[in-house]
Amino acid sequence: MFASLIGAEIVFGSSMLEGYSPLALQDPDPFKLFSKNKDMVVLNSKPWNIEAQAHLLDDKVTPNSSMFIRNNGLMPEGIDIKKWTLTIDGESVEKSKTYTLAELQSKFKQYTYQLTLECGGNGRSEFNPPAKGNQWTIGAVHCAEWTGVRLRDVLEDAGIKSNAVYIGFHAVDQHLSMDPTKEPISRGCPMPKALQDETILAFKMNGEAIPLAHGYPLRLIAGGWPASVSGKWVNRISIRNKVHDGQKMTGDAYKVPCNPVAPGEKVKEEDMCIIESMPVKSLITFPKSGAIIKEGKTLAIRGHAWAGELEVAKMEYSIDFGATWTTCEVQKPVNRLAWQHFGAQVKFPKKGYYEIWARATDARGIAQPMLLPGWNPKGYLNNACHRIAVKVS
Numbered sequence: 001m002f003a004s005l006i007g008a009e010i011v012f013g014s015s016m017l018e019g020y021s022p023l024a025l026q027d028p029d030p031f032k033l034f035s036k037n038k039d040m041v042v043l044n045s046k047p048w049n050i051e052a053q054a055h056l057l058d059d060k061v062t063p064n065s066s067m068f069i070r071n072n073g074l075m076p077e078g079i080d081i082k083k084w085t086l087t088i089d090g091e092s093v094e095k096s097k098t099y100t101l102a103e104l105q106s107k108f109k110q111y112t113y114q115l116t117l118e119c120g121g122n123g124r125s126e127f128n129p130p131a132k133g134n135q136w137t138i139g140a141v142h143c144a145e146w147t148g149v150r151l152r153d154v155l156e157d158a159g160i161k162s163n164a165v166y167i168g169f170h171a172v173d174q175h176l177s178m179d180p181t182k183e184p185i186s187r188g189c190p191m192p193k194a195l196q197d198e199t200i201l202a203f204k205m206n207g208e209a210i211p212l213a214h215g216y217p218l219r220l221i222a223g224g225w226p227a228s229v230s231g232k233w234v235n236r237i238s239i240r241n242k243v244h245d246g247q248k249m250t251g252d253a254y255k256v257p258c259n260p261v262a263p264g265e266k267v268k269e270e271d272m273c274i275i276e277s278m279p280v281k282s283l284i285t286f287p288k289s290g291a292i293i294k295e296g297k298t299l300a301i302r303g304h305a306w307a308g309e310l311e312v313a314k315m316e317y318s319i320d321f322g323a324t325w326t327t328c329e330v331q332k333p334v335n336r337l338a339w340q341h342f343g344a345q346v347k348f349p350k351k352g353y354y355e356i357w358a359r360a361t362d363a364r365g366i367a368q369p370m371l372l373p374g375w376n377p378k379g380y381l382n383n384a385c386h387r388i389a390v391k392v393s
């Protein structure tokens, strides 16, 4: 059996210990496999979950090499884009319709946007009592440039009935159990989000075909919402007459208590609300934490800030553990739902150890908390301030 998987006879196979897995069948090097930077951190290999570090996210537009990977199941293999189709169906479609990739590309106008995608569980590792799941620190966020057609244009081409409430995506990745009747994830969003200009069906990322791990050949992108809404390897979108009830839409997945609860408290399903727009957050991407600078020198810091559906209105930093804050420059987003770049020239009064804390405030005046925000059973939405350590010597 092994021999056929490896494609060669295992000459001394009869001497192989029972239960031994030949090296040829062990996990390949994920950094090579996915063309990732070697500083990326692998949290899980089955399924693949890999996160970035703050300094890897310094680019204005995140390159593939620094993009986190969050898979719920096994990635599809052997995709033939000539045969790929997207079907629009559901209770609330006028007429179910199927498009080839070439049809999607020629029939509808194409748009390019930079869109921030952050996993709802980014920051989970800090929750206490801890939450099960990938222990993301700060690196499950990226802002790449996506090119595709508007979901709205495609849905309208098929026809949206007036009772439409939600859309739900379906994809071709496989459930870990290999049970073909189970989907790893099938999430969606309410119609108003589905119909936004920036909600697209993308076939290009950063100007090239989407890397397999990020959804080749077709991906739904709904920026500013938990990235779990942005279905990879999408081949079907259902227009639903009710809240989509696909895999990871029900139970407590991607939900938080509708009202705050005490850490560790059990929350009833009916008291949990589906996460929509992500909260305001920021990252210092330069310098790398641990930087050492000479006394008297000014340190130029920079990073990005984002606020779900909203814009970031203000960006500040502190070098005295939050006692005082200084406003920094923050740019407008290149388009709605793209992260915004900030920078500041930081001066230090004397030699010693410092921390630089960064705090973003959204257009409604809501700022990032300095400490962990509301505990929730699944460890979502940790948007506490990012900090880096600096030594002045």
Ligand SMILES: Nc1nc2c(c(=O)[nH]1)N[C@H]1C(S)=C(S)[C@@H](COP(=O)(O)O)O[C@H]1N2
Pocket: 067, 068, 069, 070, 071, 072, 073, 117, 118, 119, 120, 171, 172, 173, 184, 185, 213, 214, 215, 226, 227, 228, 229, 230, 231, 232, 233, 234
């Ligand atoms: N088909 C499919 N789409 C998916 C997923 C998945 O496992 N399968 N994971 C979701 C989750 S939870 C996240 S956070 C993002 C991660 O996107 P990335 O791997 O491109 O960074 O994809 C989302 N789309």
Ligand SMILES: [Mo]
Pocket: 070, 118, 119, 120, 121, 227, 228
């Ligand atoms: Mo996620």
